Amino acid sequence: MKSFKLIVWVLLLGSVSALHAQQITGTVVDESGMGLIGATVLVTGTSTGTVTDIDGNFSLAVPPVAKSLTISYTGFSGQVVNLLEGQTDYQIILTEDGIGLDEVLVIGYSPVKRKDLVGSVSSISAEDIDVQAGSTVQSALRNAAGVVVQQSSGAPGAGYNIRVRGSTSITASNEPLFVVDGVPVISGDFAQTGIGGQGANALADINPSDIESMEILKDASTTAIYGSRAANGVVLITTKSGKAGKTKFDINSSYGFNEPIKLIDVVDNKGYTDYIEERYGTRNISALSSGLDTSVYNNWQDLIYDRNPILSTDVSMSGGDAKTKFYTALSYDDNQGALNGTRFRRYSTRLNLSHNPTDKMVTSFNLGYTNSNNKLIQNDNNIYGATSSAILLPPTVPIRNADGTFGSVFGLENPIAATTEYQNRLITNRLIGNVAATYYILNELSFTAKLGADIASIREKVFEPSTLQSSANGQIAEGSTTNTRLINEYTMNYNGSFGTTQFTAVAGAIFQRDDIVRNYFVTNDVPTNNFPSADAAANPSSVTGDLSGDVLHSYIANVNFNFGSSFYLSGSVRADGSSRFINDRWGIFPGVAAGYNFANGGNLGNIDLLKLRTSFGLTGNNNIGNFTTRQLYAGGATYLDAPGIVPSQIGNPDLIWESTAQFDIGVDAGFLDNRIGATVDFYVKNTSDLILNRPIPTTSGFSVVPQNIGDMRNVGVEASLTFVNVQQTDFDWTTTLFGAVNKNEVLSLYEDQPQDFGFATRLAVGQPIGSFFGYETDGIFQNQAEIDAVNALNDDRDYQTGVAPGDIRFVDQNGDGIINDDDRTFIGNALPDFTGGVDNKLNYKNFGLSFFFQFNLGNEVYNNNLAFAEGLNSVFAPTVRAYENAWREEGDGNVFPRITGGSGASNNRQDSDRFVEDGSFVRLKTATFSYNLPSSVLDAINFRALRLYVRGTNLITWTDYSWFDPEVNAFGDSNVALGTDFLTSPVGRTVEFGINIGL
Amino acid sequence: MLKQYNSLIWLVFLVGFTSCDYFDMDAIDPIDAVPAEAAITDATSARAARAGVYDALQDNSFDRHLAGYQYYSDEADWTGTFPTREEFDIYSVQTGNSTLAGMFSSHYYTINVANNILEILPSVEDPTLSDDAFRNSILAEARFGRAFAYLELVLGWGDVPLILTPTRGVGEELNVPKDPASAVYAQIISDLEFAAANLQDNLTLGMTKAAANALLARVALYQERWQDALNYATLAIGEDYDLTSIPYMEDEIWFLKYSSTDGNSLAFFYAPSALNGRLSISPSSELINAFEPSDLRKDQTIAELDGVVYGIKYDDFNLASGSQTDPIRFIRGAEMVLIIAEASARLGDFDTATEMINMVRERAGLDDIELNANNFEDAILQERFVELALESGHRLWDVRRMGRALEIFGPGGYDACDHVWPLPQREIDRNTALEQNDCCNC
Known part of the structure; x- marks a missing residue:
């Protein structure tokens, strides 16, 4: 230079x-x-x-x-x-445009400028991804207007729940469709080893540092072109590409730690002994179980939660000339969870190449390969889990017994053993790529052929040595899953103009096939723990293997008119045919949108943009099993060594897609040289033909048949505002505020019968999905007179059976003087009333600061931990607050019930609003502080850029929630059992120090 | 210009890369299942379908074949954690009991497996099925399995829907009413007579002519057709059967086997925690006390460890739950001997009755007794209690059929209306044609 x-x-x-x-x-x-x-x-x-x-x-x-x-x-x-x-x-x-109106997005199958958009789309740029610690795509996604991203567990590489404008399904998926460089990719959990509520996350194989931008398509006019898989929105991921110019080298390295945000106060050895004395009438706890010793004190949580390292390094090279451009990268991530024993490591590499062999031809080649190694431990509702045993196992158990074995009582796993002895690795090799060629028949007309592939090969290896409670003589489980997806896509694009009217059109055909091959075996009894090998195990207990897959044929068409940048019209349609259905294979998914920009050519003074837009369309959800519709006779019904077959599935050949009709109306505005941008949307999403399992008489030999039965609705408003507060040579500051309200309601179910899920979740007509159902509490019975008074209400029966002073009193909803199932009512909901965030980006001279607050308000958590750790009924260690504030005498003001077993305990541990907590939170989700070396220094050392930064995630959380963290779900990615906390490993706080070097 | 067309080859290559067949909509079928209509097509698939009947009988074995009856009598106590099992123990099974619902539906699952074979196999034309004896033997196994399931149904619930065709549709045809117990028994007898006539013992997976006759004997006994009971029991074990030459518990006639890869959890449920078990079920004090002092069978029925008494008829404690291999002995020679004894006594032949019961007692190391019109019923009930303890539901069935349930189980809470279990509420809810029976909690 x-x-x-x-x-x-x-x-x-x-x-x-x-x-x-x-x-x-x-x-x-x-x-x-x-x-x-x-x-x-x-x-x-x-x-x-x-x-x-x-x-x-x-x-x-x-x-x-x-x-x-x-x-x-x-x-x-x-x-x-x-x-x-x-x-x-x-x-x-030049500085980047404040609110990015001229940015070109590729929505569906054609490019469009943001200001010409008539659909509803949220974007996340590489810059936003960069400020986010965490190694998965979903951690880079974050709340946006109408998009709620929730981490359901703290295990690195674990799943997330992402909801775009609410939930639309009960049995099929509620996750959006992820599309990487035009290829819809495989997502979900492929692990065959059950370890509790949390599973693995196939999207963890995509490296966030390779991502240029993510667009979240929300309304039906933009999603309809993705047809039968788009009812939950679409996340388009574009990976980085080279730009013509000098070859750029970028090196990014960060190192930091992951630590627990909060631990729970559980009684110590004295507290436990006191508790046992009150509960069982003896201080001699070893009489309760050998292995308990009052003089021993282990704070299990302290022993298994730590500040553990996270590390990330990536190197990329990009550049090219007018004809050939390339981007290539190599990266390594090593992310250990705050819970010892959890670790996610990933190597990934990418090559994105484009070449124009002639001026009529563009070819491209994008390929990402990932190898990840996910070390998992048992979790959630599982007595062998580390989190569960660290809470419930008495503190008076030694880490190791005198004979060297791990201390354990009541069948609970020793937390140290759970985090160190249990060996479960999920190793994934993943290849996502596509090859494409475009030929320009005319300047305006081109033909593109694209071959896409997503190949995920997953290998699981689990060894449970005999040192664990879960395995008597050692158990080995191994399995493999290979999911191969190939896509052929052919499109014709027209992009032209007539006078001031611009016109784009796309027509195409897409063929996709998935093949999933799986096998898995479990074998028991190894000679010693030095033989973690299937060869050495004596007793195979199960061997399985199967194949499934589906074929999807699609035809698409899309037209967009832009009349003088003031009036816009667009329409699209997709026809999808799926092998998953039998009698009705084809679905048609249309979408239309129109928009009018009132502020064209500066006619409205300081208003640069004022666009009213509306859209309507239909999308589907075909995310059901590949062979669900078929009437099948299955193998595996082995009798001893004789292979057997049995009728296994009644099937429903008339099954069709779940379909969602969405109406959207919105306004985009830009003011003061686009220093202020605003977007507001209102939408109604009606989902019908929900696939539910209709219960059938079991005299048929079957118990359910899948059928299109239910209906659900989401109505919402979402808004975002961007202010370029300051835009000067050496200081700029941008603030983005966004918020959304979504109201979900189940409109119909099979014969409108409610269905129960999880611990206290009920799906019922007229209620939103994720509603909690149970008893309403009314304090504590303070004396026998109070009990006698309510018992007198009904001549036949007692008000509550077997209660004594100190027990929880419930509200008699139907007034019949008896507390029974009929008195249960809706006691909370896991869905937030209001979600959103505030993002700030500041640059002052060479310093940069960005911080992002995320909030969920009005959501409740069903904290089932309390039924155990605060049940005050059993040998499990109670929390300090429950033990200290247990009811002991009349009028003591204590809010926890008496310490008791038997019918009193059954009463006090009923599903009730006692376990429903406000899960609202405001969280400083991410913050990054950076310093760019001035160009004078850079020139001297011949660097293009050198940036030092420190960044953190989940830095501060404001919440009233009593347990680890309100962002939790013990049921992982369940559609219906939401917001339930039960011995789930909490999300951690991370802090990283890093350096970016540009050469 | 030439260069331009060269580059088009690349495009053409991409377009033609994958064959059309690959993306055919019907390209993928499961490999672990086939369409129902393609399931049974020849001798090999018929054999596999028949193995499915045995597999279906293995399903839900603890509650369905053993614990449901044993809790619901004076032979065993509930010492587990599931309240739905406790309801059996205290003779208070509610209509919503999920264990009950599971037992009921596993019988009908078995019946549907059998009905499929019975509908499809007769019309299959294949050279490998040219031997009618083979085809009829397979059909006989299906009918035997179906009869076995209906027998447990009718003993548990009385009147139940009698379904003899496989389920194909999911419409109104699924709403089926109850049939009288007598019709169910008639079908059981018809199925078993076919089985007795057509089972080829060397071709089956364990069901034999003897087993079919033995079940016919049991049904006749329950229906108080004494001469039939005597005849069928004699057919089952032969004229000169010598029980004393066969060790206790090795006189099986019909039993369901398991292996470590096709295992059960029976020992897990019967064993105490010291043996890695859950002790969901324990021998009752009535059972323990029923053994005469020198009865050799006691030590093969119950054991004691650290003060905990547990049943050892399922004692594969070393293997993990789900991989345990204890067989379920549905019918043993001793039962046939005792049926002959009882039927003879009922017909007034006390010599044969005495000879038969003493054969059982002799093997157990007990002194002979003399049966007469006054003592035979008590003696046979007592002998059946200890001989067949913790196998199937003999105690419940015997006490009930002799009309002594109120006398014997009454102190434990058994009422006259407890002669049947309620039909599961979920069936009543789902099946518009099904009416609840007259059980206590109905």
Whole structure:
């Protein structure tokens, strides 16, 4: 660069003598100093001008009367540069456009500028991804208007629950469709080893640092083109690509830690002994079970939660010329959870290549390969889990007994053993890629052929040595799953204009096939724990293997009209045919949208954009089993060594897709040179033909048949506001605020009968999904007189059976003087009333600061931990607050019931609002502070960029929730049993220190 | 220009890369299942379908074949944690009891497996099925399995729907009413007579002519057709059967086997925690006290460890739950001997009755007794109690059929209306044609 500038100087010196048309030269660069190719440089007020070359340089003969130059570049704010007497060389720095209206998005199968968009789309840029610690795509996704991202467990590499405008399904999936570079990718949990509520996450194989941008498609006009898989929205992921210009090297390395946010106060050894004395009437706890010893104290949580390291390194190289561009990257992530024994490691590499062999042809090749190694431990509702035993196992159990074995009582696993002895590895090799070629038949008309592939090969290996409670003589389980997805896609694109009318059209055909091959075996009894090998085990207990898959044929068409950038019309349709259905294979999914921009050409003064838009469309959900519709006779019904077959599935050949009709109306506005941007949307989503299992008489030999039965509705409003508060040369500050309200309601079920899930979740007509159902409490019976009084209400029966003073009193909802099942009522809901976030980005000179607050308000958590750790009925260790505040005498004001077993305990541990807690929270989700070395220093050491940063996630959480963390679900990615906490490993707090080097 | 067309080859290559067959909508079928209509097509698949009947009988074995009856009598106590099992122990089974619902539906699952074979196999035309004896033997196994399931149904619930065709549709045809117990018994007898006539012992997986005759004997006994009971029992074990030459518990006639890969959890439920078990069920004090002092069978029926008494008829304690291999002995020679004894006594032949019961007692190391019109019923009931303890539901069935349930189980809470279990509420809810029976909690 420096040498180049020298040449420019020489040239300038040579042209000094020229008069009249003065030659001006210069360079147009972005904020990082990179030259911008193709920026327009015009003499202000004239059509005289040029465009910059590959390094951002330009040279222009300007008339002597010229006062200034106007520079413009897509995606950046335009700039006017005054020409100064005697200066002929200009360095012009463009800043990125405040609210990104000129940004080009590829929505569906055609490109569109953000300001011309008539659908509803939320975007996450590489910059937003960069400020986020965490190694999965979902951790890079975060709350956006109408998008709720929830981490259901703290295990690294674990799943997330992502809801775009609410839930639309009960039995099929509620997760959006993920599309990487145009290829819909495999998502979900492929692990065959059950370890509790949490599973693995197939999307963890995509490396966030390779992502250029993510668009979340929310309304039906943008999602309909994805047809039968788009009812829950679509997340489009675009990976990074090279830009023409000097080859760039980027090195990013960070190191930090993951730590528990909070631990629970469980009684110590004295507290436990006191508790046992109150409960069982003896301080001699070893009489309760050998293995208990009052003098021993282990705080199990302290022993299994730690500040554990996380590390991330990636190197990329990108560049190219006018014909060939490339991006290549290699990265390594090593993420240990705050819970010892959990670890997720990933190697990933990517090559994105594009080449134009002729000026009529564009070819591209994108390929990402990942190898990940996920070390899992048992979790959630599982007596062998680490989190569960660390709470419930008495503190008076030794880590190891005198004979060297792990201390354990009541069949609970020893938490140390659970985190160190249990060996479960899930190793994934994943290849996601596509090859494409586009031929321009005319300038406006092109044909594209694209082959996409997503191949996930998962291997599981579990060894449970005999040192664990879960295995008497050692158990080995191994399995493999290979999911191969191939997609052929052919599209014709037309992109032209007639006068001021721009017109784009796409038509195409897509063929997709998935093959899933699985096998799994479990074998028991190894000679010693030194033989963690299937070879050495004596007793195979199960061997399974199967194949499934599906084929999807799709035909798509999409047209977009832009009438003079003021009126927009778009329509799309997709026909999907799926092998999953029998009698009715084809579904048609149309979507239409219209928009009118009232502020075109500056007619509204300071209002740069005021666009009213509306859309309507139909999308589907075919996420049911591959062979669910068929009537089958299955193998595996072995009798001893004789293979057997039995009728296994009644099937329903008339099954069709679940379908969601969505109406959306919204406004986009931009004010004050687009310094303020606003978007508001209102939508109604009606889902019908929900696939539910209809119970049938079991005299048929079957118990359920899947059928299109239910209906559900989501209605919501979402809004976002962006302010470019300050935009100066050495200081800029942008704030984005967004929020959303979504109201979900189940409209119909099979014969409108409610269905129960999880611990206290009920799905019922008229209620939102995720509703909690149980008894309403009314304090504690303080004396026998109170009990006698309510018992007198009904002549036949007692009010509550077997209660004594100190027991929880329930509300008699139907007033019959008896507390029974009929008195249960809806006592809470896991869905938040209001979600959103506030994002701030500040740059001052070379310092950068960004911080993002995320909030969920009005959601409840069913904290089933309390039924155990605060049940005050059993040998499990209670929490300090429950033990200390247990009812002991009349009027003591204590809120926890008496310490008791028997019918009193059954009463006190009933599903009730006692276990429903406010799960609202505001969280400083991410914060990053960075420093960019000034260009003077960079030039001296020949670096393009050098940035030092510290970033954190989940830094501060404000919540009233009593347990670890309100962002939790013991049922993992369940559609219906939501917001339930039961011995789930909590999310951790991370802090990382890092460096970016650009060469 | 040439260069331009060269590059098109790349595009053409991409378009033609994958064959159309690959993306055929019907390209993928499961490999572990086939369409119902393609399931039974030849001798091999018929054999596999018949193994499915045995597999179906293995299903839900603890509650369905053993614990449900044993709790619901004076032979065993509930010492587990599931309240739905406790309801059996205290003779208070509610209509919503999920264990009850599971028992009921596993019988009908078995029946549907058998009905499929019985409908499809007769019309299959294949060279490998040219031997009618083979085909009829398979059909006989299906009918035997179906009869066995109906016998447990009728003993538990009385009147139940009698379904003899496989389920194909999911419409109104699933709403089936109850049939009288007598019709169910008639079908059981018809199925078993076919089985007795057509089972080829060397071709089956364990069901034999003897077993079919033995079940016919049991049914006749329950229906108080004494001469039939005597005849069928004699057919089952032969004229000169010598029980004393066969060790206790090795005189099986019909039993369901398990292996470690096709295992059960019976020992897990019967064993105490010291033997890695759950002790969901324990021998009752009535059973323990029923053994005469020198009865050799006691030590093969119950054991004691650290003060905990437990049943040892299922004693594969070393293997993990789900991999245990204890067989369920549905019919043993001793039962036939005792049927002959009882039927003879009922017909007034006390010599044969005495000879038969003493054969059982002799093997147990007990002194002979003399049966007469006054003592035979008590003696046979007592002998059946200890001989067949913790196998199937003999105690419940015997006490009930002799009309002594109120006398013997009454102190434990048994009422006259406890002669049947309630039909599961979920069946009443789902099946519009099904009416609840007259059980205590109905």
